[in-house]
Amino acid sequence: MDPIDMMVTDANCEYLGLSRLCLMEAAGKSLGEEVAKIAVFTFAKPVKVVMFTGSGGNGGDAFVAARYLLNRGYDVDIYMLKDNIHSNEAKINLEILLNMKPRLSRLTIHYLTDVDDFKLDEDEDFIVVDGILGTGIRGNLQENIKKAIGVINESNGIKISIDVPSGMDPLTGSVDDVAVVPDYTISFHKIKTGVRDAEEELVGGLVTADIGIPLEAEYFVNYGDFLRLKNRDASSHKGNNGSVLIVGGSKDYHGAPAISGKAAFGAGVDLVYIATPESAAIPVKSASEDLIVKSLDGDYLSLNHLDEILELADKVDAVLIGPGSGINDDTSKLFNVLVTKIKKPIVLDADGLKQVDISLIKNKDNIVLTPHLAEFNQFFNSKLKLDLDSYDFKMVDENITEFQLITKNINGTVIVKGKNDLILSGSKFRINRSGNAGMTVGGTGDALAGIVVSLLSQDLSSFDSACLGVFINGLAGDKAYEINGNGFSASDLVSYIGNVIKNGLC
Ligand SMILES: NC(=O)C1=CN([C@@H]2O[C@H](COP(=O)(O)OP(=O)(O)OC[C@H]3O[C@@H](n4cnc5c(N)ncnc54)[C@H](O)[C@@H]3O)[C@@H](O)[C@H]2O)[C@@H](O)CC1
Numbered sequence: 001m002d003p004i005d006m007m008v009t010d011a012n013c014e015y016l017g018l019s020r021l022c023l024m025e026a027a028g029k030s031l032g033e034e035v036a037k038i039a040v041f042t043f044a045k046p047v048k049v050v051m052f053t054g055s056g057g058n059g060g061d062a063f064v065a066a067r068y069l070l071n072r073g074y075d076v077d078i079y080m081l082k083d084n085i086h087s088n089e090a091k092i093n094l095e096i097l098l099n100m101k102p103r104l105s106r107l108t109i110h111y112l113t114d115v116d117d118f119k120l121d122e123d124e125d126f127i128v129v130d131g132i133l134g135t136g137i138r139g140n141l142q143e144n145i146k147k148a149i150g151v152i153n154e155s156n157g158i159k160i161s162i163d164v165p166s167g168m169d170p171l172t173g174s175v176d177d178v179a180v181v182p183d184y185t186i187s188f189h190k191i192k193t194g195v196r197d198a199e200e201e202l203v204g205g206l207v208t209a210d211i212g213i214p215l216e217a218e219y220f221v222n223y224g225d226f227l228r229l230k231n232r233d234a235s236s237h238k239g240n241n242g243s244v245l246i247v248g249g250s251k252d253y254h255g256a257p258a259i260s261g262k263a264a265f266g267a268g269v270d271l272v273y274i275a276t277p278e279s280a281a282i283p284v285k286s287a288s289e290d291l292i293v294k295s296l297d298g299d300y301l302s303l304n305h306l307d308e309i310l311e312l313a314d315k316v317d318a319v320l321i322g323p324g325s326g327i328n329d330d331t332s333k334l335f336n337v338l339v340t341k342i343k344k345p346i347v348l349d350a351d352g353l354k355q356v357d358i359s360l361i362k363n364k365d366n367i368v369l370t371p372h373l374a375e376f377n378q379f380f381n382s383k384l385k386l387d388l389d390s391y392d393f394k395m396v397d398e399n400i401t402e403f404q405l406i407t408k409n410i411n412g413t414v415i416v417k418g419k420n421d422l423i424l425s426g427s428k429f430r431i432n433r434s435g436n437a438g439m440t441v442g443g444t445g446d447a448l449a450g451i452v453v454s455l456l457s458q459d460l461s462s463f464d465s466a467c468l469g470v471f472i473n474g475l476a477g478d479k480a481y482e483i484n485g486n487g488f489s490a491s492d493l494v495s496y497i498g499n500v501i502k503n504g505l506c
């Protein structure tokens, strides 16, 4: 599992009511059990356990495991490399150990903020637990931590790394400087990709410990998914945070591309270009002075506009095709060429979807389709029903499998919009539960397409953009409902997008 997916899942547990503190308790308990198993297997008796801890959750797991090991009759010596603990749950678990005074358990706690001249007492059999750094490692290792890693590696004890060997990149398995070389690595919930991909001698024997994270925490999109948004570089300039092109609008519809454009701004993009026929251009311009509108000859989009559109597509990071274009042969010809010529990430929405031949996008993996159920069935020539509102796991499972069987025929991502939205890509799927019945109002689909293309332009993958996009759209709809009841419009929803993202990031 990618470290970012793990962090998102951990955070999403909280929104099911499963706190980080509970997760750390489960992780520490499993760790204690695994350490005890290894001790019995290796030494046939309890031995001293020496723990090195850092300032994050990785150290917190060690603090919890200490309690379980003490209860099993082990001596535990903890060496804290940092006295300023950043993880709240680790702080709580350290406090528990510090509150054990007068101490009846065979526990010692040392602050080791200077590792120079430090030597482990190696007179007896012992186990060293590495709880210095896990999935939260960032940047270069601090000197003290490097030295501690050296002490661990030189020791004669059996070495056990918690979650990830400290110093190793949890995503790639690469080691830039130094890392603990353990005899065992004990990962929680799922093995991290870096640990999985690293050479065996760098990670030792692998154990995956279950910590009670339910499937739903992994598969429901929730506030933890905001962790996928990149921190904006304070010195970035115009265009660094994404630019998009929206190809849509017609004599009959000018609101749709404008709503998509404004939604894209709400979701953080820097620049929005709209390529639209001249009969829609003036109303689109007057909908917002922030949109850069390219007026194209005529009342409808057609192949005559191909070169101008491709030139614009070259300038941007992602392209949305479809909103408000209407359906006619000329527009259809244009769209079928655009989806093959444009190599940037694409969102294909509404009228776009209705006019593009599935065979042309089959092998494209950086495309997001945003159909509601009727559009889905038309596009894929199927007759499915989306039925995810049930406690009957068999029904839900069968329903998802039916959709997967069909969407696996293409490489892109598909959002099936419904009461609970289903997002599918290859064998992956997620479910979004935000949103409300007020969102049946016209234009909320255009808002969704605008949010998704905005996220694509900010370097999120197609699948992540689709999942987070549909969640944000639902949250903005929920905010609009909170203020206006069912009397909100898509423009009202769009006006709350920035706000729900800001609050979601807190
Ligand atoms: N709900 C959760 O988040 C859970 C987390 N768990 C554990 O928590 C770990 C992740 O916790 P955190 O996100 O707190 O991260 P870590 O415990 O990996 O460490 C991050 C801490 O180390 C510091 N740090 C980062 N890079 C450093 C460097 N190069 N040199 C020196 N110090 C550095 C940071 O300031 C931060 O305080 C997992 O690997 C796992 O062991 C488990 O308790 C299971 C549940």
Ligand SMILES: [K+]
Pocket (backbone or CB within 6 Å): 058, 130, 131, 132, 133, 134, 161, 162, 163, 164, 165, 166
């Ligand atoms: K570790």
